[in-house]
Amino acid sequence: MRMVDIIAKKRDGGELTTEEIQFLVTGYTDGTIPDYQMSAWAMAVFFRGMTPRETGDLTMAMAGSGEQLDLSSLSGIKVDKHSTGGVGDKTTLVVAPLVAAAGIPVAKMSGRGLGYSGGTIDKLESFAGFAVERSREQFLQQVRDIGVSVIGQSGNLTPADKKLYALRDVTATVEAVPLIASSIMSKKIAAGADAILLDVKVGKGAFMKSIEEAEVLAKAMVDIGTQVGRKTVAVISDMNQPLGFAVGNALEVKEAIDTLAGKGPRDLTELALAIGSRMLVLGGLVEDEQSGRAKLEEIMASGKAVEKLAQMVEAQGGDKSDVYETSRLPKAVIIHELVASEDGYVAQIDAEAVGHASVVLGAGRLTKEMAIDLAVGMVLHKKRGDQVKAGDILMTIHANKEELLASALQELEGAIVISTKPPVDQPLIYKIIG
Ligand code: URA
Numbered sequence: 251m252r253m254v255d256i257i258a259k260k261r262d263g264g265e266l267t268t269e270e271i272q273f274l275v276t277g278y279t280d281g282t283i284p285d286y287q288m289s290a291w292a293m294a295v296f297f298r299g300m301t302p303r304e305t306g307d308l309t310m311a312m313a314g315s316g317e318q319l320d321l322s323s324l325s326g327i328k329v330d331k332h333s334t335g336g337v338g339d340k341t342t343l344v345v346a347p348l349v350a351a352a353g354i355p356v357a358k359m360s361g362r363g364l365g366y367s368g369g370t371i372d373k374l375e376s377f378a379g380f381a382v383e384r385s386r387e388q389f390l391q392q393v394r395d396i397g398v399s400v401i402g403q404s405g406n407l408t409p410a411d412k413k414l415y416a417l418r419d420v421t422a423t424v425e426a427v428p429l430i431a432s433s434i435m436s437k438k439i440a441a442g443a444d445a446i447l448l449d450v451k452v453g454k455g456a457f458m459k460s461i462e463e464a465e466v467l468a469k470a471m472v473d474i475g476t477q478v479g480r481k482t483v484a485v486i487s488d489m490n491q492p493l494g495f496a497v498g499n500a501l502e503v504k505e506a507i508d509t510l511a512g513k514g515p516r517d518l519t520e521l522a523l524a525i526g527s528r529m530l531v532l533g534g535l536v537e538d539e540q541s542g543r544a545k546l547e548e549i550m551a552s553g554k555a556v557e558k559l560a561q562m563v564e565a566q567g568g569d570k571s572d573v574y575e576t577s578r579l580p581k582a583v584i585i586h587e588l589v590a591s592e593d594g595y596v597a598q599i600d601a602e603a604v605g606h607a608s609v610v611l612g613a614g615r616l617t618k619e620m621a622i623d624l625a626v627g628m629v630l631h632k633k634r635g636d637q638v639k640a641g642d643i644l645m646t647i648h649a650n651k652e653e654l655l656a657s658a659l660q661e662l663e664g665a666i667v668i669s670t671k672p673p674v675d676q677p678l679i680y681k682i683i684g
Pocket residue numbers: 333334335361364415429430431433434
């Protein structure tokens with residue numbers, strides 16, 4: 251088989267065989283297929299798509315590209331969670347310790363930033379010394395000891411996705427249903443959880459811009475999960491404006507800690523409770539979401555959720571004081587305020603523009619090799635629907651370089667729209683699938 255023929259077949263709209271998909275995944279993982287050929291193939295998939303059979307084959311080939319974890323030595327039903335990616339989406343930082351504090355073991359493999367959307371692994375590195383690479387034994391032992399571990403694609407877990415994910419990030423090939431579905435589900439399958447909760451984002455700051463597209467992605471992932479015997483549920487949630495107020499790694503970590511303490515923004519708290527309570531149901535801990543929600547609210551108020559995050563930070567090599575004293579997290583030197591030029595209501599906060607601005611500031615990558623700046627980003631002071639007066643602060647921008655601040659301000663031009671009438675309400679959760 252030759253990669254050039256496989257690229258051409260997909261470019262011309264053909265359906266790849268199981269063997270061809272296995273060939274390209276194996277070849278890319280072992281380095282015999284170079285980045286440039288894989289980029290060309292990913293772009294062909296972007297335009298031509300894949301059939302459900304091809305997507306399933308790609309998922310299984312990527313899941314099998316490295317070792318697959320057997321979590322059966324951990325007691326209880328293990329529940330995993332994954333988001334398709336959004337701006338200000340720090341839900342995992344809240345939900346993983348929260349659900350673990352309730353007694354459901356969480357063994358989770360997360361990703362780095364992708365395109366204009368941030369990644370949990372980058373955010374966790376805001377804790378100095380936090381190790382995202384763990385051996386299989388360390389990972390499992392930590393879940394046994396404290397009930398939660400969140401790691402990157404360490405060692406030999408889904409190496410194919412690790413490479414392809416980084417390549418898609420910088421080749422404009424992120425927004426393709428088969429590539430997103432196989433990327434997420436290969437990690438979930440290899441990480442071995444019994445049940446999977448998927449947060450499928452939709453809107454301006456999501457890779458899926460319409461509810462219809464989000465549903466196609468959600469169904470593709472739920473089908474793959476169900477076929478391999480994992481209980482899989484997808485929540486389709488809004489990503490037209492950033493989630494919460496903070497966007498940028500350390501800024502989001504601080505907001506997640508506030509949320510774990512029950513003092514977070516309304517939308518983030520609501521989403522974390524909606525997702526967390528369903529994870530408790532999937533894990534067999536409670537009968538229904540209402541009881542799950544009540545339990546999680548109690549855990550937040552008791553301080554146990556923050557304590558669980560602190561345990562996780564310590565277990566993975568960080569200093570738990572960073573959780574209790576968030577002023578120790580990375581901080582930017584330039585704070586710039588963006589103010590309203592007129593009275594009215596916030597009608598729109600373009601999440602994609604905010605995401606691009608955060609990347610420009612240095613919170614995300616423009617090339618695979620680029621180092622990110624954990625301190626930079628922005629904090630919204632107003633959300634969609636809020637009333638504002640001319641001169642009110644809409645957003646503070648945290649930057650470390652004047653020239654990057656200037657570029658970010660250009661990205662943000664027109665991102666916040668103020669109108670004379672309040673906008674119509676938008677739901678936070680549109681649909682549940684599975
Ligand atoms: N998250 C992933 O892990 N992969 C994607 O492709 C998108 C979001």
